[in-house]
Amino acid sequence: MLISLFITCYNDTLFPDTGKAVVAVLERLGHRVEFRREQTCCGQMHYNTGYAGEARRLMEHLLRVFDGAEVICMPSASCVAMIREHYPKMAAASGDPALVARVDALLPRVFEFTELLVGRLGVTDVGASFPHTVTLHPSCHSLRSLHLGDKPRRLLEAVRGLEFVELPEGDQCCGFGGTFALKNAGVSSAMVSDKVRCVLETGAEVCTAADNSCLMQIGGALSRHGAGVRCLHIAELLAATGPACPEPVEGAGPAR
């Protein structure tokens, strides 16, 4: 199958290893991956902060870029949630029936990474080996928007050597929330303190999620506390084939 990768703007810029891992996993499973260079951003930051005009322009750009793509894989639950929940409303609000039709045509082709693997491709064992203790932050958008359920967990449990530990109070928000993390930095920091406490309680070496935005928040706090726990996107665990933790790109993710 030819799978078109929407890397998302912040993964592209800050977490390229996640994209490389997605490519590695999908190619290992025998699929071809394409990357359409014109792609940029889904518009989530603008939309959630109240800038609907900019968000709509980014939506239209995304629709143009992925025109004709059969299956679009996005390693970011919150970006998928943006597209599924808000694109239809934005299109409807535009009053443009052609735009509505294009959004309608896009939605069934959009898959979050773990959703693509388990739901669309029917795979839980991706041939990975990662002999470490791992906990999973389920993330608000994975849980309450995409209803990913146990898909990420089933993928992790099929990884050789991986010991899965449940995260206490997993359904609680990490406090990222996009511009919320800056506009309400105090509350956001208090929220991530709770999340860090829960992560440390598990004794896990690695905290993973289907969202690097949450991991940037959790990892940023873990790093500041010198906690010795790494945050890695689930794709990076599923791409791993050896005993070692994958080496981070310089600066990507908190120090170990």
Place this chain on the structure above:
Amino acid sequence: MIRVGDAAAAPDFPSAAKEALANVQLRRNVRHATTVIRNKRAAVVGEMDDWEALREAAHRIKDHTLRHLDAYLAQFEERCTRAGGHVHWARDADEANRIVIDIIRGHGESEIIKVKTMTSDETRLNVALAAAGLSPYETDLADLIIQLGMDRPSHIVVPALHRNRTEIRDIFRRTMQLEQLTDEPPDLAAAARQFLREKFLRVPVGFSGANFAVADTGSVCVVESEGNGRMCVTLPRLLVTLVGIEKIVPSVRDLEVFLQLLPRSATGERMNPYNSIWTGVTPGDGPEEFHVVLLDNGRTTVLADDVSRETLDCIRCGACLNACPVYRQTGGHAYGSIYSGPIGAILTPQLQSMEHSRSLPYASSLCGACYEVCPVKINIPEILIHLRQKIVERGDAPVGERVAMKAAGFALAGAGRLEAAQALARAAQWPFVRDGRLEHLPPPLKAWTETRDLPAMPAQSFRDWWASREKGRQ
């Protein structure tokens, strides 16, 4: 004038939250109380196999009612009047307060026992009563604690949730002259009972809010846990009830839906211990005179907005507060309004036509926990975003934010621009990079790096890596 308590003068949410976050006792109390209620709610909701159907039914009943609110309000007025009640219409807070004061003065009375009426906090009735030389006594236990402590409510259902029992004991010791009082719950309850019984038996004017007003019977419904409300609405000779116009339900049959949803969502009870429903007056039974004041105070403005109209579906259960990770950190006072938490963040600014409380729509990480627990399915995250859009459209967003969003919009408009922006950012970050991390950045990112590290931008973006890989393959 339209007013939501004194929310118009409240500090913005981030500043108020800062103060709340520094109050260790408050955070412990709020955390403890919300966790207890959340767990109770989850247990009793979990035992209902038609919970989702009930939520959907409630949402549709509310939607239908709001679309025909004019007709249902008129029907309520007609039926309530026919049953011997007096119905008054108040455009705003001041008008409502004036009507209430005139009724009480008309009877030559000066004391009032009050129960279950957040709406009167909205109009600041107690302040107006005191200014008119009248004395209100709150009789709901939590409201009494707030009144005696000269405090403010911090939760929609459990207004004194930020107080623990030792603090309550101290308030009672001070105000009831009970130096030996312990902080054991039975002793605290006995003290409150003795204090309140005297008022119940003596004061001839009762004042209440309403959970529901039923159009087809003209009835009013109040649900509660203590029985103090029952005494307030049955013992006095004169009863005045203040009702927001959104509290109307078409038929008494609709209560079947709401009386299942409300107690389970609010306090984790299968049924409220006291459900009082009364219709007009009945000679020889209960109050001899009954007045209903129907309050607008900004509600029709909310009604006119077809995206955020469902804000008015709220039945004030407080489930969204207990579920909200922001509320659970700050408690209710930080919201600067009697309506706190996620529902307060959308209701308070809207009632004031978005003229005040404009920091509230941003007091959410949009995690969706509020929507998940809402018994009437108010899509609070969607309305928060809608209100943020209104703020941006009106040009009320901070200049720095507008510039940043414009710049980001420009940079993300095409791949060439994005690549240029990435190169620029990579070059700009070098003075700040330490061991692959950014630990101190200038504003606005300072807000991030004060408590969290930021990963430094890697030397190669994904798109650069992809391009070099493709090149290598050719």
